[in-house]
Amino acid sequence: xxxxxxxxxxxxxxxSDIRMRYRDLVGDGLTxxxxxxxxxxxxxxxxDDLDVAHIFWLxxxxxxxxxxxxxxxxxxxxxxxxxxxADLVRWREAPQLFNKRQAVLTELRRSLSSPQPSQKKxxxxxxxxxxxxxxxxxxxxxxxxAFAMFRVIDYFVDLGGTSPIFEVLNWSGQDIPAREELQTVxxxxxxxxxxxxxxxxxxxxxxxxxxxxxxxxxxxxxxxVKYPQPFTLWRWLDxxxxxxxxxx
Numbered sequence: 702x703x704x705x706x707x708x709x710x711x712x713x714x715x716x717s718d719i720r721m722r723y724r725d726l727v728g729d730g731l732t733x734x735x736x737x738x739x740x741x742x743x744x745x746x747x748x749d750d751l752d753v754a755h756i757f758w759l760x761x762x763x764x765x766x767x768x769x770x771x772x773x774x775x776x777x778x779x780x781x782x783x784x785x786x787a788d789l790v791r792w793r794e795a796p797q798l799f800n801k802r803q804a805v806l807t808e809l810r811r812s813l814s815s816p817q818p819s820q821k822k823x824x825x826x827x828x829x830x831x832x833x834x835x836x837x838x839x840x841x842x843x844x845x846x847a848f849a850m851f852r853v854i855d856y857f858v859d860l861g862g863t864s865p866i867f868e869v870l871n872w873s874g875q876d877i878p879a880r881e882e883l884q885t886v887x888x889x890x891x892x893x894x895x896x897x898x899x900x901x902x903x904x905x906x907x908x909x910x911x912x913x914x915x916x917x918x919x920x921x922x923x924x925x926v927k928y929p930q931p932f933t934l935w936r937w938l939d940x941x942x943x944x945x946x947x948x949x
Contacts, residue, residue, distance in 0.1 A: 708798050708801040710759055713756060716756055716760035716763075719740065719760040722740060722860070723736050723737075723764050723768075724764065724826070726739055727770070730825075733768075733772060740757075740761065752790070754782075755787045761779070762780075762809075763779075763809055763812075767818065767821075768820070769818045769821050770820060771817050779809070780814070783809065788802070788806060827903060828860075828862035829861055829901055829902050830862055830863055833853045835855065836852065836920055838850060838870075838916045838919070838920060839913060839916070840914035840915075841912060841913060841914075841942075842913075843939065844939055845949055846875065847873050847875055848873060848874060849869070849872075850886070851868070851869055851870065852867060852868050852923075853922075854866055854868050854924060855922075855925075857899045864901035865900060866897060866926055866930075867897060867899075868888055868896055868897050868924050869888065869942075869946055870888065871888060872889075873948060883920060888924065891945040891946035897931075898932065898933065898945065900932075900935055901932070901933075901935075902935045902936075
């Protein structure tokens with residue numbers, strides 16, 4: 702049961718992804734049927750695998766019902782998946798969980814066959830953006846008052862938006878260095894050989910603009926992106942810099 706961590710409908714990677722994607726599409730202004738059509742196209746390969754196809758319908762039906770947008774075509778497919786017992790096949794490998802999953806499906810079927818809640822407004826999800834250019838040097842004021850220096854080397858892009866990938870320069874201090882000095886600064890090597898990190902955010906307010914300084918300097922990155930690397934949110938950046946690079 703790869704990608705599954707519990708018996709609940711959304712305790713599954715695929716089911717969780719479908720819920721998030723549907724809500725994002727509706728939050729972006731699409732109607733429920735339009736969102737469903739996009740999901741059917743995006744997840745078309747899922748339907749070729751009979752062992753997981755039913756997960757799609759169960760997750761989508763549960764999501765739509767909770768949002769007050771259950772469509773008859775989705776309802777019918779989900780109830781068919783429950784009544785056929787297709788979903789329970791994989792749970793026979795774990796008898797201690799079989800009964801729990803069966804109870805979850807029974808409750809879901811009861812919900813899908815009952816009047817759904819009133820249609821709920823789904824807010825547009827925040828998506829990160831990054832206006833910094835590749836090679837741009839960014840100063841970040843640490844809690845000590847000193848500045849650390851990052852260079853943008855690429856972007857990480859997913860459904861949550863665009864986040865900068867930095868290489869950390871081997872420099873920190875109170876006074877901002879001149880371009881000539883920055884040209885000679887190497888890359889700081891941190892814990893487990895880390896030299897890069899991705900920094901994201903989940904709200905517009907999270908970016909600490911008062912502690913960020915754009916120097917107006919661009920220098921060619923010294924590295925290409927390599928994984929694994931530390932990932933953190935701006936709200937946790939200070940702790941991450943101390944843990945991975947000893948900067949504070």
